[in-house]
Amino acid sequence: MICVAIFAVVAAVIAYSIWKFRAPPDDESDGPPIHGHTGLEITWTAIPTALVVAIAIVSAIVLAKNGDAGSNPLHVDVTAQQFAWSFSYPGHANLTSGDLRLPLGRKVELKLRSLDVIHSFWVPEFGQKQDTVPGLTTKLVITPDRVGTYPVICTELCGLGHAVMRTSAIVMPAAAFEAWVNKQGKALAGPAGQAGKTVFVNNGCNSCHTLKAAGATAKIGPDLDKLPAEAKGAGKPLDAFVHESIVNPNAYVAPGFPKNVMPQTFSQLPKSQLDALVRYLVSSSRSGR
Amino acid sequence: MAVHVEAHGPPLAHRSSRVDASILGIFLFIASEVMLFGAFFTAYFFVRVAAGTPWPTPPFHLPVFVAGVNTMILVTSSFTMHWALQSIKRDNHAGLQAGLLLTFLMGLTFLLTQILEYSRIGFAPKDGAFATVFYCLTGLHGAHVAVGLMLLGAATIRAFRGHYSSEAHHGVEIPGIYWHFVDVMWIVVYSTVYIL
C-alpha cells in the first residue's frame, strides 16, 4: 500500500513536470538556480527512515511467529535429491511417500535434507520456502488450513531436471490422513508388484523416467519401458542390469544421456525394497513391450 | 572519427594530490589483494569454525618448525629489501644491487622450501577440507611470492644495468611495497594455519 502510494507520488511529480515544465523548442533560458532546501532534504531523509524501520519491526515480528512450531507438531522428514522429493513420517513408522500428505489444521514441522546439491522446497499456497542444503538440516513450519492438492516446487536451480522436480502436497481431513497412513503401510508389505510400484513412486523414480505401468512419463532419464533393449546394449541379463543401474548408475549410461545425473543414493534402499523394485521394473518393462 | 594531427605533446597533468600516482596505485592493488586473501580466509573460517573440521585433521601434522624457519627467512628478506631502497636513495648502487639480490635469493629459498614441504607433508589437497584449506591458503600466498619474485627480478636486472638513481627509484620502491605486503601476509597465514 505504502509502496503504491510512493510510486503514485513519484509518477505524479514526473507527469506534472513533463506537462508543466517542458521547454518550448527554441527556449534557451535556464531554470531558477535552486541549489537545495535543507528542510525538504531532512524531511525526505527522515520519513523513509521511519517507514523502513516500521517495516523492519513488523517483519521481524511476523518472522518470529511463522517460525513457531507449537507444542505438538507433525514431524515430516523431507529428502531432496536430483530430481525428486521424498517425505517420511517418523511418527508413523518412517512411512515414506513421494508426495506430501498432511492432515488439515495441525502444525507441521518439516526437517529438510539434501543428498546431493542445494534444492529449495516451496508450496506457493503455503507461502513458505526453505532451501535444502547437503550436510545441513533445515527446518520449516507450516500450518495447512485448507483441504486440497497443491504443487511442491523446487525453486533452487539444481541441474538439468530442475524444472520438473515437482510433486504434490495433499492436505486432507485428519481421518482421511490416518486412513492413508494405514493403507500405505499395508502396500509395502503386500505382493511384489504392488510393493515395487510403491517403492518406485515413493522414491520419485517417476519424476525422471517413463514407465507405462506406473503412469510415469518424464524424460530426464532413459525410458524404462525400453530396459530390455538397453540390457542387450550393455550385454547383461535384464535383472542384473537393472540392479546394477540402480545401485551404480554410471556403470552403463544409456546413449544420449549424460553421466553423473542419476543419483547414486538408491544403493542405500533397504534390500527388501530394492529387490521389490528390481522385480517390478523387470516384469513391467517386459510386459510393456 | 575525424583525423587529428596534433601539434604538440600532452599538457602535463595537474598534480592534485601529494601522493604519487604509482604509489597510490600499488596500495589500492594491495587493498584488492587483501580482499582476495579475505575470501580465502572466509573459506578457512567456514571450514574450521562453521563446519568444525579438526585442525589439523588427524593423522596429519603440520611442520610448524620448518615453516617457522622459513618465516624467519622471509622476514629477513623484508629488511634487505628496505636496505636496498635506502641505499639507492643515497645513490649507493652497490648496496642496491646487493640488497635486491639477497632479497630475491631469500624469496626463492622460501618458495623452494615451501614446494619441498608440499612434497613431504604426507597429504594432498583432496584429503579432506583441512588439507584443502591448507593447500589453498599457502598456495595462494606462494603464488604471490612468485609474482613478487618476478617484480624483484625485473628490479634486480634493471639495478644491475644501472637504471636507478636517488631521483628515480619507483622501480625499486613499488616491488618493495609489494614484497613487504607478501611478507606481512605470510605472517598472518603462518599464525592462522600453522600455529593457531
Next chain:
Amino acid sequence: MTTVTHEHEHVDEHAAPPAPTGWRRLTAPGWLRVPWMIVVFFGIGAGITVLVRWLEGWHPIWKGSIITTVELTTVPLGFLAGIGTFDYWVRYATGAPTAPEDHSGHGARSWRDYFRVNTDHKVIGVQYLVTTIFFFLAAGMLAMFVRAELAKPGMQFFDNQTYNGLFSVHASLMIFLFVIPAFAGLANFVVPLMLGAPDMAFPRLNALSYWLLPMAGFMMLGSFLVPGGAFATGWTSYAPLAVHQPLGQVFFNMGVQWAGASSIMTALNFLVTIITMRAPGMTFWRMPLLVWANFTTSLLVVIATPFIAGSQFFVMFDRVMHTHFFDPGHGGYPLAYQHIFWFYSHPAVYIMMLPGFGIASEVISVMSRKPIFGYRLMALSLLAILVLGFSVWAHHMFVSGMAPWLRVPMMATTLLIAVPTGIKVFSWLATMWEGRINFSTPMLFAVGFVSMFVIGGLSGIYLGAVPIDIHVSDTAFVVAHIHYVLFGGSLFTIFAGIYYWFPKMTGRMYNERLGKLHFWLTFVGFNLTFFPMHLIGVQGMPRRVADYAPRFADWNLFISIASFGLGASTVVFLYNMIWSWRFGPPAGGNPWRALTLEWQVTSPPPIFNFDEIPQVVGSPYEYGVPGARHAVLNGDRAEVGELEEVRRT
C-alpha cells in the same frame, strides 16, 4: 601519461615509428602476431600440465578437461601478448631501455586504430562501448531464445540443459560483459575529460583492462561449443551443483576471473586518476556527480571483486584438484559459497547502479537547465550506499538455511539502503521541478530510469522484508525485480549516457526522431514484458525453469510476445547509431549547452583533451546563475582570479 613514467624524459616529437615490413610484421605487436603467440602459449599450458601429470604419475597424462582448464588461462595470455599489451612491460622487465613515450599508440587516426592496443582513454572508451554493445546483442538474442522456449508450457525448442545454459549465459554476459564494462567504457571516455586531465593515470593498464574483456566474453559464449554444453547453473553458479557440471562450467569460472581482473584494473585506474589528476581548482566538492559516482563504484569494485574471484577459484579447485571446500562429506561447508559469492555480488548490484545514478544526475541537471538539487547530499548518499552495500549480502540468503540470527540485522540494513536511494530519487524530481526541461532522448531515458527504478526499488523493499522474501524468492517476482533494477535502471541510464555523449564521441548528432522512437518502444516493451512477472511470481511461477504449470501459460505467452517487441526495438537503436556515426549532422562542441569540462572542447575532443590544463572556478551545475562558470580554459589567469573573487563574495 605524465605520472606513470618515472625514469625517462618526456619528449615532444612523437611521429609514429615506420610501419614494420616483411617478416618483421610477424613479430611486431598486432593481429599477425596473435595466432602464433596463441599457439606458443597453448603449447606452454599443455606442456606444463602434461609435465606435472607425468611427474606425479597421474593417468591419463593427457586429460582433455584439465588441459582445457589450464588453457583458459594461458591462451588469453597468448592473445594479449600477441596483440601487444605486454610489450612495454617486457622491455622494462628485461632491463632494456624503455622507449621514451612516443605516443604512437595514442589516439585514433583511422578506424583501424580501434582494433589495436591504444592508450588513449577516448579510444579505449569507444572500444569498450562497441564491444559491450556486441555482447549486449548476443545476450539479448539468448534472452529471445529463452522467451521462445517459455512461450508455451512443456518443451518446445531446447532440452533442459541447453535451456539452463541459455539463461545462464544471458545473465552472465549481461552482467559481466555489458552493464559493468559499459559503464566503465562511458566513464573511461568522460571522466578524464571532466576532471581536466590529459588521460587516465595508467594508460597502458587501461589498454590491458580493455583487452581482457573480449577474452572473457568469447569464453562465455564459446562454452556453447564444448561437450556437455554451456554452463547451466545460472550466473550465481551455486556450489555444490557447479562442481559436478559438465566442462562448460569452467568457462564461466575463468570468464569471470578475466572480466573481474579487467574491472579491478579499471577501477584502480579511475581511483588514482580521480585522486591525483584533478585540474587545479577541482576540489572534491566541485566534481561532477558522474565522477563521484565512478569514485564510489571504483571503491566497491576494488574491495569486493576479489571475493567473486575467490568463490570461482574454490569451485574450480573442487573440480580440478578435487578439493573439498563445499563437500560436507569431507568437512566442507556448502553455504560458504553463497556467503563469499554474495559478499561480492550484492555490492555488484551497486557497481551496476551507481554509475547510472551519475549519468542520470548529469543528464537531468543539464536538460532541466537547473542546478542539481542538494548536490552534497547526492554525493553523500552515494557514500552511504557504498558503506551499507557491504552489510547486506545475506539478504540473498534468507531461505538458504544460514544462521537465523543473521536474518533480522540484514533485513534492517537492506531496508535502510532505501533511504539514500530515496534521497537521490527525490532530488532528481526536485531538480526537474520548475526547470526548462528539454525532452531530448537522453532526458527521456533518464526520466524513464527514475520512474522504472522506483518500481524496482519498491519491489526491492518487498524482497527486503524477510517474510515476503521467503515466499517470492527464486520466483518470477525476483526476475521482474532484477530486470526493473538492471534493465529499467542500469540499461536505461546506459542508453541515456550513450545518447548524451554520442555527439562528443563522434562529433555528430544522432537522429532525435529515431532516438525518441527507440525510447518509447523500449519503455513500453519493457513494462509489458516484465511487469506481469510480478504477478505470476507471487502466484507461484518459479524462475529458471523451461517447463511450468499450465495455469501460467497465458501470461507467459503474453510476456514472450512483448519481449520480442522489446528485442526488436534494439534494431532502431543500432540503425540510429551506425547511420548517425557516418552521416549525422556535425554536432558542434557543446550541443547541450552544458557546463562540465568535456563539453568545453571540440567534438570529438583533441588527442590530448586540452591544450592547457583548465582552471576550475566553480560548481559544475550553475545553470541559471548569472555569470557563473565551472572552468576557464586556455589560461586566462586574470579572469580566473576575478571569478574566484566573485565566488567568494
